[in-house]
Amino acid sequence: xxxxxxxxxxxxxxxxxxxxxxxxxxxxxxxxxxxxxxxxxxxxxxxxxxxxxxxxxxxxxxxxxxxxxxxxxxxxxxxxxxxxxxx
Amino acid sequence: xxxxxxxxxxxxxxxxxxxxxxxxxxxxxxxxxxxxxxxxxxxxxxxxxxxxxxxxxxxxxxxxxxxxxxxxxxxxxxxxxxxxxxxxxxxxxxxxxxxxxxxxxxxxxxxxxxxxxxxxxxxxxxxxxxxxxxxxxxxxxxxxxxxxxxxxxxxxxxxxxxxxxxxxxxxxxxxxxxxxxxxxxxxxxxxxxxxxxxxxxxxxxxxxxxxxxxxxxxxxxxxxxxxxxxxxxxxxxxxxxxxxxxxxxxxxxxxxxxxxxxxxxxxxxxxxxxxxxxxxxxxxxxxxxxxxxxxxxxxxxxxxxxxxxxxxxxxxxxxxxxxxxxxxxxxxxxxxxxxxxxxxxxxxxxxxxxxxxxxxxxxxxxxxxxxxxxxxxxxxxxxxxxxxxxxxxxxxxxxxxxxxxxxxxxxxxxxxxxxxxxxxxx
Numbered sequence: 053x054x055x056x057x058x059x060x061x062x063x064x065x066x067x068x069x070x071x072x073x074x075x076x077x078x079x080x081x082x083x084x085x086x087x088x089x090x091x092x093x094x095x096x097x098x099x100x101x102x103x104x105x106x107x108x109x110x111x112x113x114x115x116x117x118x119x120x121x122x123x124x125x126x127x128x129x130x131x132x133x134x135x136x137x138x139x
Numbered sequence: 140x141x142x143x144x145x146x147x148x149x150x151x152x153x154x155x156x157x158x159x160x161x162x163x164x165x166x167x168x169x170x171x172x173x174x175x176x177x178x179x180x181x182x183x184x185x186x187x188x189x190x191x192x193x194x195x196x197x198x199x200x201x202x203x204x205x206x207x208x209x210x211x212x213x214x215x216x217x218x219x220x221x222x223x224x225x226x227x228x229x230x231x232x233x234x235x236x237x238x239x240x241x242x243x244x245x246x247x248x249x250x251x252x253x254x255x256x257x258x259x260x261x262x263x264x265x266x267x268x269x270x271x272x273x274x275x276x277x278x279x280x281x282x283x284x285x286x287x288x289x290x291x292x293x294x295x296x297x298x299x300x301x302x303x304x305x306x307x308x309x310x311x312x313x314x315x316x317x318x319x320x321x322x323x324x325x326x327x328x329x330x331x332x333x334x335x336x337x338x339x340x341x342x343x344x345x346x347x348x349x350x351x352x353x354x355x356x357x358x359x360x361x362x363x364x365x366x367x368x369x370x371x372x373x374x375x376x377x378x379x380x381x382x383x384x385x386x387x388x389x390x391x392x393x394x395x396x397x398x399x400x401x402x403x404x405x406x407x408x409x410x411x412x413x414x415x416x417x418x419x420x421x422x423x424x425x426x427x428x429x430x431x432x433x434x435x436x437x438x439x440x441x442x443x444x445x446x447x448x449x450x451x452x453x454x455x456x457x458x459x460x461x462x463x464x465x466x467x468x469x470x471x472x473x474x475x476x477x478x479x480x481x482x483x484x485x486x487x488x489x490x491x492x493x494x495x496x497x498x499x500x501x502x503x504x505x506x507x508x509x510x511x512x513x514x515x516x517x518x519x520x521x522x523x524x525x526x527x528x529x530x531x532x533x534x535x536x537x538x539x540x541x542x543x544x545x546x547x548x549x550x551x552x553x554x555x556x557x558x559x560x561x562x563x564x565x
Contacts, residue, residue, distance in 0.1 A: 070208035090209055098212070098275040105271060 069095035153232025153381030155224035159195030195374025215254025245298035249309025249332030259340035306550030310498025332494035363457030377495020403438025407553030433470035457484030497548035
């Protein structure tokens with residue numbers, strides 16, 4: 053897989069960290085902050101561990117601070133995926 | 140003197156229970172009065188390769204009914220049981236922490252094993268797939284303090300909080316610490332204890348600790364004070380209590396089950412033989428005068444400002460091991476006189492729940508005062524000749540005037556604790 057889509061991210065979020073009551077991950081969540089979606093840093097860490105294992109990549113911890121919404125998080129992951137040499 | 144002490148002692152206004160013979164206060168108490176045991180063959184894992192295959196498992200607990208989705212991946216069973224019992228206790232008290240000033244409410248729970256099953260799963264992941272497969276939530280999900288932490292977060296209890304680790308004595312010691320916080324000005328504290336470690340990793344620890352009964356018949360495996368006592372059964376669960384400043388509880392019109400009137404604790408000296416199990420456990424024969432359960436009981440009575448003659452019923456630690464049972468019976472006979480006060484051990488229906496056990500005994504003592512009935516000890520039909528206690532067996536005992544109960548507990552490693560519970564001041 054060379055790209056992480058929002059639908060996959062929400063599936064992984066649900067699996068790794070559940071879904072906050074009153075939040076609909078299928079809704080318009082791209083530009084909401086993690087804390088607005090009910091996720092703390094540990095939830096993002098758990099999700100990141102899953103994605104790293106699934107995609108066989110390692111993300112840079114320093115990039116996390118700026119990946120504070122699903123859109124920015126996807127950008128971060130997909131940047132790493134696109135830089136990966138094609139198999 | 141004692142009436143004044145009772146009037147100012149903090150009140151228990153809510154009870155939540157997760158017990159092997161009943162999930163929820165009502166279901167559990169009804170089972171206790173029926174003498175219904177929750178000791179059964181283990182179902183949470185395949186126990187067939189082990190020498191002990193009985194335990195007290197909390198029945199009918201559906202995680203999703205008690206824990207929000209956000210917490211499912213980050214909690215062990217022990218924390219799920221704990222969250223459910225804490226919620227029940229708060230609801231039962233009719234208390235909403237949101238109504239209280241910030242920092243006025245806290246959580247002090249007891250725990251002995253943390254999230255053992257969660258830890259086992261992550262160890263499996265570590266060794267079979269590598270460190271990158273270990274959950275980020277392992278950082279706290281295994282930890283003793285996790286129940287206090289999750290309850291605090293869930294209900295917004297930001298006042299003084301903590302966790303007490305003194306094994307079976309923990310439920311009493313935590314309640315005593317919660318009482319200290321109330322005296323320092325807290326309006327409300329959730330206290331008590333819940334433990335759960337019924338997984339192969341936990342089972343290995345229980346077996347290594349010694350003291351477990353290898354008797355395969357659930358009705359014969361845990362017989363406190365009986366001549367055929369052969370050890371104890373392990374269970375999971377416990378109780379949470381809502382403790383409130385008595386005056387404030389009265390002000391808001393809360394019902395009180397009773398008040399926490401006194402506490403005493405004492406540590407066994409070297410050579411007491413208590414390290415191998417509940418005050419004797421596997422070591423059995425190592426009798427000495429080191430067991431200080433009686434000292435804890437005396438201290439609790441003194442703290443409550445009462446004498447032995449004021450105690451109407453005793454909830455015993457009830458180790459289920461001959462030497463330890465004899466020591467407890469002798470301590471009681473010395474304090475009250477032989478067979479002078481009704482003694483009971485409803486934990487004969489649940490097994491020993493580590494820190495949850497003494498918390499559940501506190502709940503039982505409060506319900507006994509509230510409903511004027513002493514629940515029975517089951518299994519044991521009559522105490523052994525060398526255990527001079529008036530053990531309530533077979534059926535609940537009624538027709539007594541129950542104003543004061545003494546709850547005793549001994550924790551692995553030499554912890555002795557005693558709490559005096561009294562009916563609310565009229």
